[in-house]
Amino acid sequence: MQYQSQAVAKPYFIAALSLFVVQIIFGLIMGMQYVMGDFLFPEIPFNVARMVHTNTLIIWILFGFMGASYFLVPEEAERELESPRLAIITFWVFLAAAGLTVIGYLSVPYSTLAKVTGNHLLPTMGREFLEQPTITKIGIVLVALSFLYNIGMTVLKGRKTVVSVVLVTGLVGLAVFFLFSFYNPENLILDKYFWWWVVHLWVEGVWELILGSILAFVLIKTTGVDREIIDKWLYVIIAMALITGIIGTGHHYFWIGTPGYWQWLGSVFGALEPIPFFLMTIFAFTMINKRRRNHPNKAVTLWAMGTAVLSFIGAGVWGFLHTLAPVNYYTHGTQITAAHGHMAFFGAYAMIVLTIISYAMPILRGRGPANSHSAQVVEMWSFWFMSVAMVFITLFLTGAGILQIWLQRFEDALPFMVVQDKISIFYWMREGAGLIFMIGLILYIISFFVKGKDAPEVVEV
Amino acid sequence: MSEFFTKNMARNIYFGGSVFFILLFLGLTFDTIRELPKRDHRENITEQVAHGKLIWEENNCIGCHSLLGEGAYFAPELGNVYKRYGNSKEAIIGFIKSRPVDGIEGRRSMPQFNLTEEELDAIAEFLKWTSEVNTENWPPNIQG
Known part of the structure; x- marks a missing residue:
């Protein structure tokens, strides 16, 4: 560790991984409810399991982004963090808010939670991914402010690199667009229009800046390639992300009451959205080929290549599959969306957090630049289990989606529930792949406890 | 990438492109908000x-x-x-x-x-x- 204050990243990473485990447990519960409708009913209805699944996902990714920032910004700025103490206080506030919210979801009916937390005063609840009580949302804003102050001051007072400036730009964007979660007009169409300013402009906008800068940092450290080259790539990637992604929001404005011209805009710019992800794949592989050092942490390189490839396939290719308006007319609101969502989120955002954790954790734990060979072997097995399982989850959901469209929207126009019964074999297979994913995750957690001889040092070549 | 394409050029595309498309998006949003009353029977x-x-x-x-x-x-x-x-x-x-x-x-x-x-x-x-x-x-x- 070059700077003592980088140590604050550690609890953030541990919290991220703990919530990741919770997320997958609830994913398996939902998968079960897809095939055995009364599973855990009425104790944990599907909507509650889904809230826990999606909300813990968002929160663990945020914990991961924060941990990544606290780890990499001091190194980039070449100074200690502005206030390590504030970072730790913020950590506990965020963890408490997240924990209490999940307990709230699970212990009382959602309408009771809405009443107790005074949702009628400023109604923001009950919208997909933004289900958190208003008071939790306010807590998230406070956490974000404290975090941005800490990171921002560190960058401002220290060396400013492209990596850190792009990272901070992405984080500021994340905080600013979250404010739209407080805008919930009575008009559903307006509500939906600006709901996407949180959801789309996060994952297909500013989060790509965060993803790009974390990936660039890891590649600088592990390959030793000249910063000038990496900076140039980073600029091109994020330029393409915003040039395609901002108007690309239009691919959500096809059928929700918005004007018809969005069908053209959303189709054209949506079709271009794979470009930044494709560039990211080329970027990672080119840098690794040009490497000027052999880093002993082989696992982190695997994660970096994994995120570069799976984000392109999940976000890029699977996104393109249904971004054209004439196609989306049939795929909108089916399992195709679920298929895309799973691999895009895992490939882009789960894996970039696992990448930085893989790089930082050995250092934070005082194990030198890498874990022992045996620990890395377990970690790399977990990579393959989770990645391959996610590919199959995506394929099975895609199969379910194609059949659903055919049966429900083309051929016989069968009712929704009749169709769901007919395609249940795909949901069974998806649940099977989900179990494999869980095995991968358990292996991953185990890899942290594997000891063994120290790995070799970094070798410049 | 070749010598001709410099880091500064890449940065300018990022800044210029982002600002242009943010403004375009705001313009389209303004137009959408104006059009919506005809479609959402508010x-x-x-x-x-x-x-x-x-x-x-x-x-x-x-x-x-x-x-x-x-x-x-x-x-x-x-x-x-x-x-x-x-x-x-x-x-x-x-x-x-x-x-x-x-x-x-x-x-x-x-x-x-x-x-x-x-x-x-x-x-x-x-x-x-x-x-x-x-x-x-x-x-x-x-x-x-």
Whole structure:
């Protein structure tokens, strides 16, 4: 560790991984409810399991982004963090808010939670991914402010690199667009229009800046390639992300009451959205080929290549599959969306957090630049289990989606529930792949406890 | 990338491109907001419809259903449920009211939300209003 204050990243990473485990447990519960409708009913209805699944996902990714920032910004700025103490206080506030919210979801009916937390005063609840009580949302804003102050001051007072400036730009964007979660007009169409300013402009906008800068940092450290080259790539990637992604929001404005011209805009710019992800794949592989050092942490390189490839396939290719308006007319609101969502989120955002954790954790734990060979072997097995399982989850959901469209929207126009019964074999297979994913995750957690001889040092070549 | 394409050029494309497309997006948003009243028949958003939206939100309906294709895909699309149920508010209310508390063995079942008559009426009005928004003929057929 070059700077003592980088140590604050550690609890953030541990919290991220703990919530990741919770997320997958609830994913398996939902998968079960897809095939055995009364599973855990009425104790944990599907909507509650889904809230826990999606909300813990968002929160663990945020914990991961924060941990990544606290780890990499001091190194980039070449100074200690502005206030390590504030970072730790913020950590506990965020963890408490997240924990209490999940307990709230699970212990009382959602309408009771809405009443107790005074949702009628400023109604923001009950919208997909933004289900958190208003008071939790306010807590998230406070956490974000404290975090941005800490990171921002560190960058401002220290060396400013492209990596850190792009990272901070992405984080500021994340905080600013979250404010739209407080805008919930009575008009559903307006509500939906600006709901996407949180959801789309996060994952297909500013989060790509965060993803790009974390990936660039890891590649600088592990390959030793000249910063000038990496900076140039980073600029091109994020330029393409915003040039395609901002108007690309239009691919959500096809059928929700918005004007018809969005069908053209959303189709054209949506079709271009794979470009930044494709560039990211080329970027990672080119840098690794040009490497000027052999880093002993082989696992982190695997994660970096994994995120570069799976984000392109999940976000890029699977996104393109249904971004054209004439196609989306049939795929909108089916399992195709679920298929895309799973691999895009895992490939882009789960894996970039696992990448930085893989790089930082050995250092934070005082194990030198890498874990022992045996620990890395377990970690790399977990990579393959989770990645391959996610590919199959995506394929099975895609199969379910194609059949659903055919049966429900083309051929016989069968009712929704009749169709769901007919395609249940795909949901069974998806649940099977989900179990494999869980095995991968358990292996991953185990890899942290594997000891063994120290790995070799970094070798410049 | 070659020597001709410098880091400064890359940075300028990033800044210039972002600013241009942010401004374009704001312009399009401004136009959309102006066009929306012709499409969302907001004159029909009564107090009851607005209340219905709140009921919809406070029971997390989106956690299982989709509405205009957005939400979860565990239960049927409800953007057009008013039309699917033969333009009948009573059918919607009857369905919500009759959900068994302990579910249905082996099958997916909507929870019993114990809504009051007034709340049931509001949610049905909200779904009726939603079904009358101009959605460019989506969904493709009545099954949603």
